[in-house]
Amino acid sequence: MTDLAVVAHLLTGDGLPVELPTCHPRLPLAAGISTDEEADRSLVRVWDYSGGRLRALDAFDVAIFSGNMGDRQLPPAVWHPHEPVLTVADEALLRRWTPDGPAAPLPAPGWCEALAHSPDGRHLWAATSDGDDTSTVLDPATGATAPARWWDTGVGTHPSGELVATLCSDQGATFVLFARPGGPDGAMRQQRRALILDVDGYGAPLFSPDGRHLVLRGNAYVETLDVFAFPSLREVLHTVLARDEQWPRHNLAFGPQPGVLWIGTPGGTLVELDLEAREAVEHGDPSGAAVTALTATAGGELLVARAGGTLALLTVPTGNEPSAPAATADADAAAFLAGTGDVPADGELDGHLDFTDGTHDWDRAKLAEVTDASPADPTWLRLQAHMNRFSAQHAD
Template sequence: MSAEGRTHQWTPAGLSTSDGPAYHGLAFGPDGGTLWATPSSSDEPTAWNRCDLIDLASGTVGDGPRWDTGVATHPAGGLVATLRSDQGATLVVFAPAGPAPRFRSRALVLDADGYETPVFSADGRHLAIAGNAYENLVQVFEFPSLRRVLAVNTGEDRTRPAVAFGAGALWAGTPNGTLAEIDVDRREAVEHPVFDGAPVTAVAAAATGELVVAGGDELVFLAGAAGPPDAGEARVAEFLAATTEVTDDDFETVPTPGEPTWLRLQTALDARRG
């Protein structure tokens, strides 16, 4: 954890604290020996366009590409997904497992910013993303095709939807305290009451299939079936075989998905004033 210019690290030996930069995002690299920290601790004006790669054994700090928000690991291993957010468009980018993120030549291009960390299904077939800054959307994409198969708006309340895959379904918390069970293949949803009026603020799935749901000052455990044994190794291999490594310069040429939401809202407000 990083805050107020100090970095806190928990290990089996206890808690250690050191002076250092206050990063906005931290994630362990898939190799387990590297900490990815964003933005870069450099005092250069371009620091927000880079990240630090910290070797946990030596403390050596290297330089890495830009990412933000969070890092999700595919259940089969071998691949991670993260975000490169911008007000006009956000990229969901993918990198093979390794000490440094080396992004590939296929990405999801999403409108606006303000998304949550991507979530993979237990079988590796789907990727869900909640957000953005303007809509409480839950979008589901096939993997490795990256084709969108579902988009659900969870309401006008500004509480960000919390999502997790578990027990063969996608679960989304709602502002009214219910938990929506979404069958992605059938495009069907059933709501289950969990909290009395308090919004669901977090949903997580254990490897054994149980769901952990938080809302208000309560924490609820819900039983569920374990995920399928196939975590999708072939899908990861297919994705990596069909893509190549790209540089930061390549991302500058990615087209945005039409007129961004912030501009459409600004145009509407200007017209109303006018």
């Protein structure tokens, strides 16, 4: 069992809980978003956590994001991978915060519901919910935009920087797509090799610090946790976190130990999950306040937000476990990319994919042969079997 130590803590002052935390990948900067329903605004807070302290730097209001279905969500926010710049969607604008004051805003794509930087920081990728099945690539230096293939929810960057993972969601199934950066106009080059998950509503993909594991939180119907090995995409863990509790949407983090996943719970505990040993340990908190958000800093500390507007910075002892060398992550990324290829620019996306569910591999020919499925099979496979039976009957 790991002994957690509180390095610093603070109160937000207004009692609004932080729901969306994000730490700069290299600098001691963090941001979080709280929702003020009465004011009909979201509050973006920025902190410095250098020197073992948590210090508030700034706070500013942005509009609450509303999707094209009228659902209210937290506005997307993303740090630049190298520079101290935070970009937040605020209706028709992308607001940009820096320690020296606000930078010139950029025009936001309509219905912008997710943002990500390319690993080199030269482009912004924006997912929109306007129904045209395209995303937007934006050049912050010029403000120029270009269309690209659709993705949604969020982007996880592999520690090699050579590929990213994102989602393409549908009510029946969600594809976890892998992509190389550096496509036309700075877009992602989506790859043929993909994962398929049942139904939709998942959170953004999360890679472990050594790139050996990929974690998905979801879904729209039940609180699940899925862990896959990388680059094999074999399923390591599938579990249901809870069926009748509302869990925080941003509650997963890897600390300094790449094989240990931390999970924040509505009961106020932090769960330490050893992915290799398949062992979990709960860490309580004297306050018992629910965890509203959890993330990791650039140095591997845990930043924990709780109900009532508290924020704490925790250190996680690393023990004797060595960190995986960067060369290992680079080799894994190269091995994955060597076994796949770019998705063509034309045609339906799923028609180009060869995908796995973590146990079985599927392609178009293999799927076309499926005519039987049990109630225990995922929704997408049962739907495919039904369509195949209908097509066979129709052909007769």
